[in-house]
Each structure stands twice: as structure tokens, then as C-alpha cells.
Amino acid sequence: MYNQQVNLPILKNNGIRLYIKREDQIHPFVSGNKFRKLKYNLAMAKTKGYDCLLTFGGAFSNHIAATAYAGYEQGFKTIGLIRGEELCGKDDNPTMNFAKSHGMELAFVDRVQYRDKDSESFLKELEEKFGKFYVIPEGGTNGHAVRGCEEILQDQDADFHYICVAVGTGGTISGLINSLQDDQQVLGFPALRGDFLKSEIRKFATNNRWKLIDKYHFGGYAKINRQLVEFINAFKCDTGIPLDPVYTGKMIYGIMDLVENGYFKGPCKILAIHTGGLQGIEGMNQVLKRKKLPLLT
Structure with missing residues (x-):
């Protein structure tokens, strides 16, 4: 899948080049x-x-x-x-x-x-x-799934310093970890609360060049608030890239917050994996409507 560069002032001002691998485009219904x-x-x-x-x-x-x-x-x-x-x-x-x-x-x-x-x-x-x-x-997630996720990174991705991905059950991040270059690190952004993910990832991961950043789950799995909705809508407006509210929206929010707070030292090149999940927006909008919150556009 192709890598789409994100051109936002905050990235340029911090010496960060952020790309999103558009795995959401791999299939119309079986995406990411x-x-x-x-x-x-x-x-x-x-x-x-x-x-x-x-x-x-x-x-x-x-x-x-x-x-x-x-x-x-x-x-x-x-x-x-x-x-x-x-x-x-x-x-x-x-x-x-x-x-x-x-x-x-x-x-x-x-x-x-x-x-x-x-x-x-x-x-x-x-x-x-x-x-x-x-x-x-x-x-x-099982061994066959991890094998498939090992194919996400391609030769063209060898020059990225960080690979970022949302984490649910641990299969996708495990595949990415196993296909890293020696000088790369994976940053995982869990979409749910709890420390069990580390042990799940260790079942499949073949190296230790990874880290979980667990402060962007917004309260737990499928939890969402006005701040996240507004961020996802603004990001789509600014870049043309839609994000799902359960996984990639939280990951990209986390990346941008880390950039703002100086976590990444530029010049730095980051690849974020878009894992799909856009089919869930319609259902999430039903929830948001009941809560009288803004809808995802």
C-alpha cells in the first residue's frame, strides 16, 4: 500500500516527516x-x-x-x-x-x-x-495473522525511524515488530486499558524494539469524547485522510500530541499504519447522536 505524507505546520516546525500507510485502501470491505x-x-x-x-x-x-x-x-x-x-x-x-x-x-x-x-x-x-x-x-490474532501482518512493511519503508500502529489484540504490532529494520522502533498505541497486551505481544514478537504508549485510549475500548471527534474531523478536513474512532483516530491524536510535546527529536521520519476500521463510523455516529455529541464527518 502507498504511503501518504501528512503536511501540517506542527510537523514541519518540529522537523518531523509523517507518512500514513494507507492499508485502509487495500480492499473495499476487508480493509487494513x-x-x-x-x-x-x-x-x-x-x-x-x-x-x-x-x-x-x-x-x-x-x-x-x-x-x-x-x-x-x-x-x-x-x-x-x-x-x-x-x-x-x-x-x-x-x-x-x-x-x-x-x-x-x-x-x-x-x-x-x-x-x-x-x-x-x-x-x-x-x-x-x-x-x-x-x-x-x-x-x-494468531500465528497466521502475525505472518500476514509481517507483510505490511515493504522495502520502501526501510528509512523510517519509527513505525506507529494502534493496538487491539496485539497481532498487527507483532507482525510489524518482526519485520523491522535493525535501526527502527515500533510505537504501539493501545485502544483499550490494561497491561495484558505486553504478554500477548511477547508470544509472537521476535525482538524488543517496541514500546507501548498507553495514555491515548480515551478511557477504554471504543470510548470517545468531543475532543477526539473534533480532532478526527479536523484531521480529515486538513489532510483528506479519514480516521476511525476506535483505533487510528486515537493513534494519530497520540502522535500529534507527542510531536507537540517534543517526544520525537527532528529531523525524524515516522510511518503510521492506517489499519482501516472505517466501517465502524456509522455505528459510532449512532452512539454519538444518543449522547448529543458532534458526529464524525
Whole structure:
């Protein structure tokens, strides 16, 4: 994917060259890191003779939407286990409607049961109900996903000092870490609270040239406020680049705040990975409307 330079006065004044790798443009419906994570998982499912994929996610999950379309495109039946029984029967959720329109069967589980989704007993219950399936973890992260994310960085990216990426389940950042040049560092911007991510990343990462900057989650996963909405809208107006409110919006906000506070010493060249997720804007605007906050444009 191509790298788009961000031309803003604050960057120039600090000797910073910021580029965004437009992974959101990789596919119209399976965009960004979801395309990378699903690539080798779907290839493995085919190799093993599966015709059904089962995965997990929340009501506005980018992963649910991407898996539904990728399965539809490649001839798989798909099943999505959705967190929250109260969502059953809802017909105003754009992500779930998209998934259903591309053949995904949705099943809803309560939040307590959902926490046991990776247990052998729960998976056995699901197999008894749905038959044989290939499991793709929540968020898509496993060894096959990391392998796909190792392909994000290309030869043209070798001269960047920092690679920045939003972090959800740890798969994308792990792939980036594994494909770094010796003089590069990855900065991860977690979209949710908690220290568990470091141990998840260490399961896959092959070096220690990475750091998590955990003060830009805005209160937790999918949390958003007026300040973040206004930043995302202004950034799109100034650069033409849309950001999603769960991941890339928070990452870019964090990068710009770090620039303003002198974290990066110029001259410096930064590559930020746009991991997609724009499908979630419609659903987030429903939330913002209920909260009487400005909408994402």
C-alpha cells in the first residue's frame, strides 16, 4: 500500500516527516489489518478442508464485518459469536446488518459466557451446535495473522525511524515488530486499558524494539469524547485522510500530541499504519447522536 505524507505546520516546525500507510485502501470491505490477518487463516482453512469459519466479536467489530465478507468472497459459511445477548433482534446495527447481508450467521452469548470463548468445553458446545468449523480468534490474532501482518512493511519503508500502529489484540504490532529494520522502533498505541497486551505481544514478537504508549485510549475500548471527534474531523478536513474512532483516530491524536510535546527529536521520519476500521463510523455516529455529541464527518 502507498504511503501518504501528512503536511501540517506542527510537523514541519518540529522537523518531523509523517507518512500514513494507507492499508485502509487495500480492499473495499476487508480493509487494513483485517485483510492481512485473514489472508493466511483462510488459506489454512482451505488447506485443512473446512468450509465454515467461526469467530467472535462485539456489536461494531471490524473483524466480524471483515470475516463475513472475506468468507462470502471465498465461498465459506461464516458464524459470528457476538458479545451481549441483549443485541439479539436488534435491526439498527450497521455492522451486524452488513455481516448478515453477506451470509454470516450471528449467535449471541452473554458477557460472562463470552469470557470463556476460548475454552475447550465452550468450543465443543459450539461444534455440537454448528458442526465442524475453523476457529479464528477474536480480533483475528494468531500465528497466521502475525505472518500476514509481517507483510505490511515493504522495502520502501526501510528509512523510517519509527513505525506507529494502534493496538487491539496485539497481532498487527507483532507482525510489524518482526519485520523491522535493525535501526527502527515500533510505537504501539493501545485502544483499550490494561497491561495484558505486553504478554500477548511477547508470544509472537521476535525482538524488543517496541514500546507501548498507553495514555491515548480515551478511557477504554471504543470510548470517545468531543475532543477526539473534533480532532478526527479536523484531521480529515486538513489532510483528506479519514480516521476511525476506535483505533487510528486515537493513534494519530497520540502522535500529534507527542510531536507537540517534543517526544520525537527532528529531523525524524515516522510511518503510521492506517489499519482501516472505517466501517465502524456509522455505528459510532449512532452512539454519538444518543449522547448529543458532534458526529464524525
